[in-house]
Amino acid sequence: MNGAEALVRTLVGAGVDVCFANPGTSETHFVAALDRVEGMRCVLCLAEGSVTGAADGYARMADKPASTLLHLGPGLANGLTNLHNAGRGYTPMVNIVGDHATYHHAYDAPLTSDIEAVARPFSHWVRMGTSAASVAADAADAIAAARNPPGQIATLILPADVAWSEAPGGAAPPRALAVPEPIDPDAIRRAAAILRSGEPAALLMTGRALRAANLDNAGRIAAATGARLLSQTSNARVERGAGRVAVDRVPYPVDIALKFLAGLKHVILIGAKAPVAFFAYPEKPSVLTPAGCEIFCLARPGQDLGAALAALADELGAARAPVPAEALRRSAPPGDGPITPETLAAALCARLPENAIVVDESISVGRAFYGTLRGAPPHDWLQLTGGAIGEGIPLAIGAAVACPDRKVVALEADGSAMYTIQALWTHAREQLDVTTVIMNNRSYAILNIELARTGAGSGGPKAKDLLDLSRPDLDFVKLAEGMGVPAVAVRTADEAVAALERAHAEPGPHLIDAILA
Numbered sequence: 001m002n003g004a005e006a007l008v009r010t011l012v013g014a015g016v017d018v019c020f021a022n023p024g025t026s027e028t029h030f031v032a033a034l035d036r037v038e039g040m041r042c043v044l045c046l047a048e049g050s051v052t053g054a055a056d057g058y059a060r061m062a063d064k065p066a067s068t069l070l071h072l073g074p075g076l077a078n079g080l081t082n083l084h085n086a087g088r089g090y091t092p093m094v095n096i097v098g099d100h101a102t103y104h105h106a107y108d109a110p111l112t113s114d115i116e117a118v119a120r121p122f123s124h125w126v127r128m129g130t131s132a133a134s135v136a137a138d139a140a141d142a143i144a145a146a147r148n149p150p151g152q153i154a155t156l157i158l159p160a161d162v163a164w165s166e167a168p169g170g171a172a173p174p175r176a177l178a179v180p181e182p183i184d185p186d187a188i189r190r191a192a193a194i195l196r197s198g199e200p201a202a203l204l205m206t207g208r209a210l211r212a213a214n215l216d217n218a219g220r221i222a223a224a225t226g227a228r229l230l231s232q233t234s235n236a237r238v239e240r241g242a243g244r245v246a247v248d249r250v251p252y253p254v255d256i257a258l259k260f261l262a263g264l265k266h267v268i269l270i271g272a273k274a275p276v277a278f279f280a281y282p283e284k285p286s287v288l289t290p291a292g293c294e295i296f297c298l299a300r301p302g303q304d305l306g307a308a309l310a311a312l313a314d315e316l317g318a319a320r321a322p323v324p325a326e327a328l329r330r331s332a333p334p335g336d337g338p339i340t341p342e343t344l345a346a347a348l349c350a351r352l353p354e355n356a357i358v359v360d361e362s363i364s365v366g367r368a369f370y371g372t373l374r375g376a377p378p379h380d381w382l383q384l385t386g387g388a389i390g391e392g393i394p395l396a397i398g399a400a401v402a403c404p405d406r407k408v409v410a411l412e413a414d415g416s417a418m419y420t421i422q423a424l425w426t427h428a429r430e431q432l433d434v435t436t437v438i439m440n441n442r443s444y445a446i447l448n449i450e451l452a453r454t455g456a457g458s459g460g461p462k463a464k465d466l467l468d469l470s471r472p473d474l475d476f477v478k479l480a481e482g483m484g485v486p487a488v489a490v491r492t493a494d495e496a497v498a499a500l501e502r503a504h505a506e507p508g509p510h511l512i513d514a515i516l517a
């Protein structure tokens with residue numbers, strides 16, 4: 001057995017049984033080993049941004065890491081944007097990055113680079129494999145690091161000679177998994193005292209706190225104390241919809257967020273960060289909570305957030321009775337008329353499949369989606385956790401691979417879609433049940449708003465041209481069809497509803513190019 005095979009066997013043995021890959025010459029022994037080991041599902045993605053985004057989507061839904069396979073420093077560099085998003089969402093991930101053979105570095109061949117330096121800013125754990133005898137243990141350490149609560153990016157660099165040399169020890173057994181740190185009972189009592197004070201208070205949550213079972217306990221707390229239930233602006237995964245306890249997101253625009261949080265005297269953090277503005281704007285605060293509002297951290301991201309909510313509810317003596325949950329409220333189909341953010345929201349809500357996974361990279365057009373779909377049938381909502389666009393179509397790959405019996409609906413703004421458009425080919429190749437809806441406004445529309453918000457003015461012709469996606473208009477139907485995904489353009493709300501019905505009824509991938517008026 002060579003080092004590559006020992007590595008693959010170690011991954012599969014620890015339950016890391018999906019590999020999103022974009023290989024090269026330095027990874028050929030890893031690629032060859034995949035045929036000698038049972039149990040690894042291999043998914044080819046045609047650019048590294050799709051590889052890392054897919055691995056992010058997979059782990060969000062599977063609650064365990066996928067591996068990636070990336071080609072030296074340049075391949076890793078192409079994937080960094082979505083490693084950034086994944087890291088911000090506490091996604092567990094095991095990256096395998098091929099490298100030149102150790103002795104080949106001395107010759108400074110064209111693909112040589114400092115891979116550790118490329119990896120480090122977007123990885124929590126980085127290691128260079130140094131020998132075939134130890135690479136299986138390195139892999140077991142990488143998996144343990146990735147699964148360290150709440151989830152981390154682990155990057156293992158695999159030199160070609162480490163991969164091809166004999167590995168007498170074979171695979172390494174899985175490491176014991178770290179468990180989330182327990183919650184300090186004093187912190188529970190302190191949080192309960194805050195909530196009993198009667199002063200305006202909110203729970204601010206993210207991560208596993210936003211799973212339905214944990215939200216039930218948040219709902220008990222809210223019912224007993226009147227505390228508001230809030231989530232971060234961006235969250236890796238929210239279980240929501242009819243029958244679940246609803247949580248309000250802190251809004252993105254600073255002025256609206258300030259109003260939203262006004263009057264609060266206490267914010268209790270459950271895995272979340274204290275709310276700050278995405279960007280600084282002249283004359284506006286960075287911190288979104290009002291002056292004098294106390295921020296109390298009940299549970300850090302790596303702690304057991306569900307246990308924190310359960311313990312707090314019990315400490316408060318909150319009733320165990322079912323909490324008030326969201327009622328089923330489907331929008332009426334929007335009828336005839338142009339496609340607008342509002343009619344599209346109604347169409348999506350009217351036709352959202354049961355138990356769907358919604359991937360939201362809808363940017364400005366999607367501003368009404370989250371609110372409108374609040375009472376839709378139960379679904380999961382996946383957001384862009386790091387603010388770096390170009391992840392939605394890849395996230396949908398990973399979500400669909402993790403949950404083959406669920407429908408994925410990817411809500412994609414046109415500009416964002418273009419960063420990793422080749423991910424559609426993987427939707428087709430793997431016949432994933434994904435309906436991608438493009439918000440085609442032929443614009444980086446949000447940046448027009450940001451131009452004014454930052455005080456940069458309304459933009460002259462050069463500025464406007466940089467935010468405009470026409471000349472030529474993008475034809476997403478042709479793009480999708482060229483990659484094997486059936487597609488249709490829609491220009492009215494009626495057509496959008498009909499296209500959603502057709503797409504959800506048929507297995508396999510679909511794309512709907514929603515052309516906004």
Ligand SMILES: Cc1ncc(C[n+]2csc(CCOP(=O)(O)OP(=O)(O)O)c2C)c(N)n1
Pocket residue numbers: 081362363364365387388389390413414415416417441443444445446447
């Ligand atoms: C990796 C990355 N590059 C650039 C940006 C800056 N950016 C933020 S929004 C945006 C345009 C979004 O356009 P689109 O996806 O069409 O959404 P719309 O604004 O039209 O709703 C850009 C370029 C970013 N956030 N991330």
Ligand SMILES: [Mg+2]
Pocket residue numbers: 413414415416439440441442443444445
């Ligand atoms: Mg746009």
